[in-house]
Amino acid sequence: MTHQREIILAELKKSTDHPTADELYERIKRQLPRISLATVYRNLEILSTAGMIRKLEISGRQKRFDWDLREHHHISCLRCQRVDNIELEVQEMLPAQAEDRQGYDISGWRVEFFGLCPKCRKDTNNSQGEETMACAPKGLSDNQRQVLEALAKSKEACGSKDIAAATSLEAKQVSCQITALKKKGFVESPIRCKYTITPEGQGALGE
Amino acid sequence: MTHQREIILAELKKSTDHPTADELYERIKRQLPRISLATVYRNLEILSTAGMIRKLEISGRQKRFDWDLREHHHISCLRCQRVDNIELEVQEMLPAQAEDRQGYDISGWRVEFFGLCPKCRKDTNNSQGEETMACAPKGLSDNQRQVLEALAKSKEACGSKDIAAATSLEAKQVSCQITALKKKGFVESPIRCKYTITPEGQGALGE
DNA sequence: CTTGACTCAGGAATGATTATCATATAGTTT
DNA sequence: AAACTATATGATAATCATTCCTGAGTCAAG
Known part of the structure; x- marks a missing residue:
């Protein structure tokens, strides 16, 4: 001992x-x-x-x-x-x-x-969305950050082609990152194939 | 699906x-x-x-x-x-x-x-020793191999100082390796502070 | 006062699982 | 059917929890 x-x-x-x-x-x-x-x-x-x-x-x-x-x-x-x-x-x-x-x-x-x-x-009863929020990982890869920054600059919802033009990434790669960002709750799609950054996404960029 | x-x-x-x-x-x-x-x-x-x-x-x-x-x-x-x-x-x-x-x-x-x-x-009933045998890892580090080889060359049981002399290691390091080798079943101590290689240790060297 | 047994700190290594990303495949919409 | 998006995959890197290894320290017995 x-x-x-x-x-x-x-x-x-x-x-x-x-x-x-x-x-x-x-x-x-x-x-x-x-x-x-x-x-x-x-x-x-x-x-x-x-x-x-x-x-x-x-x-x-x-x-x-x-x-x-x-x-x-x-x-x-x-x-x-x-x-x-x-x-x-x-x-x-x-x-x-x-x-x-x-x-x-x-x-x-x-x-x-x-x-x-x-x-x-109790937390679940108060707010339904919070559980996905709390579980989603917050880290951003380089590519994800690029896409998110491009979205942050744009005032309106834009398609993945627009984002590809604004970044050094190909359209295919962009679509891939968007999927990941949607899962994290940083991006949402008001219209099909058009995307905007969410407040949470803004927050993630600031960190 | x-x-x-x-x-x-x-x-x-x-x-x-x-x-x-x-x-x-x-x-x-x-x-x-x-x-x-x-x-x-x-x-x-x-x-x-x-x-x-x-x-x-x-x-x-x-x-x-x-x-x-x-x-x-x-x-x-x-x-x-x-x-x-x-x-x-x-x-x-x-x-x-x-x-x-x-x-x-x-x-x-x-x-x-x-x-x-x-x-x-059933296996437990047949042989008591087998469980420790089966669990012990078989790999040897460089230092362990040195110590084991020195023991293999010596006909009689020897102390860690003898081994230190026969290898490039310090006495303290030798004692450390011996402890590890005893746990693996490659070395045993017929008299206090004197060590010999076991048949299992011979086998491990040969591999 | 040696000598060896025992333990520790720290870092490297391992094993299991998950994330990333380019490519391939499967849907949709026009 | 063309053009495009969305999703799944394979390969690999990263991550997390845990364990192993090793030199150094401590202590007790001889």
Whole structure:
């Protein structure tokens, strides 16, 4: 039990959420500014194989960690990835049902619920468009920026040929970028084959 | 519904396991040799958001895909990552229990079991050592090879200082490599602070 | 006071997935 | 059918999370 390992465990026990390795890393850096992310990963792995903490493999790519070893299950938000605890009473029935099935030697089980957490639920009700907004990536490639700048200069909606003339790009490439920009919500098409920049697109250019 | 998307869906429906994207890619290449892995990923994503297939986020890093939309749950092997179906009768009781908890708007749930599949279970019984053997990576870095070669030349067990003399490495570096080599099973320590190469280490050198 | 066991920080490497973009294909509208 | 747009694909680069590698530091036992 090294110093860093103690800090990592203490920091995890302080947390009421179920932090990911890098979230924990950010919090620990305040106490141990020189600690490395690899050390956090290594010690979380050691602690979980030693059975001192639990590793949760839910809700997307990043694994989350839980200091609470008592038997309980989780509910996670599909929008913001938040994870909360949830208690169930039917737990005992589950392993019995599955026993001796398929010839597996069953060593564990888990129940997971997912849906929208109260906060995300409220956000959805207030504004429908926001969910696509929040999810769309904000970065712009060079080509996308060129197209967007050309659109910003034009007062009226223009076709991809006009844009191609205004930039160094070919018409084909322009159409390709427009599709990507539409998906990000930076461009819209008031008439078929004519495009304008959206307020969000303006904002993206300014950054 | 494009041709490749049809093929991908058909190939998935043919499979009784729950393949990963790259497993599916390997199978599909037989029919469409020019298809790209990105297309497989893209279409699996499209099909699953369209609700035509299910994306499983269980058992480690790689996501798996399931053509069977009927309500069922899974059991996965901790050793070989294999995933099988499992039927439960208590399903209906679960969502009722969790309803209105934590203010979440629950849209789904799943139950997962894990353990050892029949095959891995048998392998464990037959030979205890095999699991560590099978897991250890076989590659050698330059420094590791140097140390191992020096040990191979020596008839008797020798300390890290002897090895340092025989190679261009410092004593500290040698000790570091020895630790790594011991973990791989290429070196053992008959007496404290004295090391010899193992038959596995000889084999690794020969490759 | 050596010697080796153990751990760390930092960076490189890896594996899985996603984004980009030029090209190919499939639709629409005139 | 021509002219054009819209969408999908294949190849590849980029990204993200995680793990591996290595030289250096620390500590305890001999």
